[in-house]
Amino acid sequence: MRRLYLVVILAIIVIGLAYAIYLFLGARQLGMEQKVIIVDAAPIAKPLFDNVIPFFENQTGIKVQVSYEASGVIFSKLREGVPLDVVVFASQDWGLKALNQGLVYPEPTTGVGYQIVLLYIRSTVPYNITCIDDLANYPIRVGIANPDVAPAGLEALKIINQSSNADTIRGKIVVANDIAQLVTWYKLGSVDAAFIWNNFMGQLKNYTKNIVYPWKCGYNTSIYYTPAYVSKTSKNIEAAKQFVVFLNSDYVKNVAKRLGFFASLDEARRFMESASS
Template identity: 25%
Template sequence: MTGHRNAKACATLTLCVASGALLYSSGPLRAQAQQVRVAAAADLKFAMEELGKAFENKTGTKIEVSYGSSGNFFSQLQNGAPFDLFFSADVAYPKKLEAQGFVEPGTLREYALGRIAIWMPNDSSVDLAKEGWNALLDLRVQKIALANPELAPYGRAAASALQKAGIYRQVRAKLVYGENISQAAQFVQSGNAQAGIIALSLAFSPGMKDGKMWEIPSEMHPRIEQGAALLKNAKNRSAALAFLNFVKSASGVKILEQHGFSAPATD
């Protein structure tokens, strides 16, 4: 009788251990299924944080974001960087990836129009609101921060605006370049530059919203059409596509607009 009870206990223990092993092994798979990996342009940092939180609250899916220049991400994704989604500050990059076979056909979306502004610290003695473009010619402004035009759409837009304003040659020696728009904003925020031409979305951010800002008219630079797409090597395809659609939804557009973006034309 004792032997029978021991055998039964042993069988129960074996079943429990097997069940535990199954639960343990499936745990990481479930965690992976609840995570979407996003490569995002640096101008999206604060908007994407809010978008990610809203989506996680709604679905339970966590959005893991890496920020950088769209140009750098473009090169990384061509070399198989492990992301599910690419949110570019320039729709041209995901279009090129789509043409090269790195994007899931039919998933490319234009999700926002970017805007740019001149930004100065609040303690600057330059009257930015009054001077506008002329503030950059002031002798007290020795360095002007931009994103690298070769890597970042916002840098290209800033350089184009300076040329259209007719002051590019006059300020060229003052220009200092960040690898992306976030780094350019850090240059001026830290005092390493006295002014910067940055994304309006960053000028609206918690650490910069108390500074001086002058929005550059949109007709002064090419449209900053921002695009996103699902990548061919995405691991969590359904959740990634759901997040992409959420960003394009009324709730997502509202969050983007609150962070200084304009809504693109309706698809």
């Protein structure tokens, strides 16, 4: 009888320990799941994020699941209530639109950097293209990102429309879904010239014959800012805030500068002035 009693007590202890371990592992797993954030960013951020996200993950234990889409597509997902933790737009216009519609939190916010659209001419192009007007003179394919959702594409159209040959140039346009697809097309030779952000210069230098700076030809050229926000659909607000604050760190700023982002509006303006001389 005593032996049976001991067996029952031992069984209860084993079951209790097993249950405690189950609860511990379950809580740990839940905690791990809570440390995953979903980031939806404009493709302009990809070179930077490829460099800095592993560092963030190692330092914080927070896993970052990132996808890249045009700013207008990200905005539409916010309006539809798609669960996103952090969003990064390629222009302040889209960011302010999301902020004004209550789709993102006003704080914390930061910017990845400033950038300018340039005209890249592929090394395979046999013609002497030194200004925007020259695009009308040759049988070439001119790539732009979708202007309805991609700020670089809208800026490209604004630049092209200033040309006296705008109608002819527009007839040569090939439209990509976003900058990521346009960069791929450019590398593959699917387009001969493309309007792409300045921070892709390093990535595209081996494919490029020359770069046209639109303002040097007398074309009004805008400087764009890439803001990051915590989404109102976030299910991990504190972790999302931590990532946005990280993007404002000196570490990220130094990497961004190395990759071609301008740290300030003045720096972008100084670049434009120096390129004009």
